[in-house]
Amino acid sequence: MNKVLVCIDGSQYSQSCCEYAGWAASELGAAIEVVYVTDLRQFEVPFIADLSGSLGLQPYQSIMGELQSLEDRKAKIILEQGVGSIRKSGFEGEISTSHKTGFLVDSLSELEQDSELIVVGKRGENANFAAEHLGSTMERVVRAAERPCLVSSRSFQKVEKVLFAYQNVESCHAAIAYLKDTRLFANVELHLASVARNDDESDTLADLKKAEAELKSAGIEVVCQMLHGIVPQALARYAQESGIDMLIMGAYGHSRIRHLIIGSTTTEILRDCRLPTLLFR
Structure with missing residues (x-):
């Protein structure tokens, strides 16, 4: 086990996730893998489903293609920002990135195989709309993971x-x-x-x-x-x-x-x- 796995999603918690991953990997002498998972549910909401009926199949397919293309661009930007945050934290070791489609918990058994530690945010992209609630993805990851899970706070602070x-x-x-x-x-x-x-x-x-x-x-x-x-x-x-x-x-x-x-x-x-x-x- 020579890797720290950090799961990010574009939320403000992703910044601290990356900084804690940088700290942990530096202490452990480990590499870092940054993963972003496209949640399939965003393509299954009623609004999207209704478009196929009101516009016809051809425009619907075109819109879906555009949405998926935008999601790919979003994933690339988020992963690049994650790598940048890790480098700014002072980590000089190896960093790899992964973009998965589906649900994070379903990819976890594969992703965590070589990991000593998993880093995940306390809340996700909707944190500002549900400030008093924990992220459901975070709980599912912690329950499913075989490795220890570091649940990051909103901002990084030096660990003494x-x-x-x-x-x-x-x-x-x-x-x-x-x-x-x-x-x-x-x-x-x-x-x-x-x-x-x-x-x-x-x-x-x-x-x-x-x-x-x-x-x-x-x-x-x-x-x-x-x-x-x-x-x-x-x-x-x-x-x-x-x-x-x-x-x-x-x-x-x-x-x-x-x-x-x-x-x-x-x-x-x-x-x-x-x-x-x-x-x-």
């Missing part, structure tokens, strides 16, 4: 302090294994924290100490802290008070059906936290 929000669950165990094996955070101050409820404080503390010991046994120094309260608010408060630049956590520990019925802690943290977040499944 990282907070690992730990729970004794499989996804966090995967994060510990990654931290023990990666160079990505070699130059940052790592904070390790768990949020306890009143009824499980002793168990939470014991789990936290085990995680701390495992990281320290691998030569990773951590600032360890147990927090109290509601998880998203407790983490956000600690991040702000400690000057944290990035969050690490497990992602979507339950099914999408359960998520739809009672919500998701992952979604709540991503929505309320303005930090880039590295997610593990």
Whole structure:
């Protein structure tokens, strides 16, 4: 695995995606692949479908051809801008670009094969119209990906302090294994924290100490802290008070059906936290 895969779509989040990809690839000594996926749904909206009936088949085909040509030009411009943003971030390594047609999640298994990390924006091109909602593509990518996913914030900031929000669950165990094996955070101050409820404080503390010991046994120094309260608010408060630049956590520990019925802690943290977040499944 010698590549950072960065997924962009022309939104303002794409700029920070590229800058975080440049930072990560520089730390890892990896190449970068920038991918733009043309969403087929834009050619299937009722307005387009109605044109075939009102204008006839021949003009409809001509219009579709023009739309596809414009989309190809848009993709080329977005990819060129992405490469430019990565170069401006100081990355000097290899960069490749890909333009796919379809749905990003369908191309993911192929794209992520040689990747150590996937970078994706928290929201997409319609972010300004749905400021309080996360991008559905982002969630689908995180749920489908086999690699860790770095969900970028709206703007890039230098990564000097990282907070690992730990729970004794499989996804966090995967994060510990990654931290023990990666160079990505070699130059940052790592904070390790768990949020306890009143009824499980002793168990939470014991789990936290085990995680701390495992990281320290691998030569990773951590600032360890147990927090109290509601998880998203407790983490956000600690991040702000400690000057944290990035969050690490497990992602979507339950099914999408359960998520739809009672919500998701992952979604709540991503929505309320303005930090880039590295997610593990």
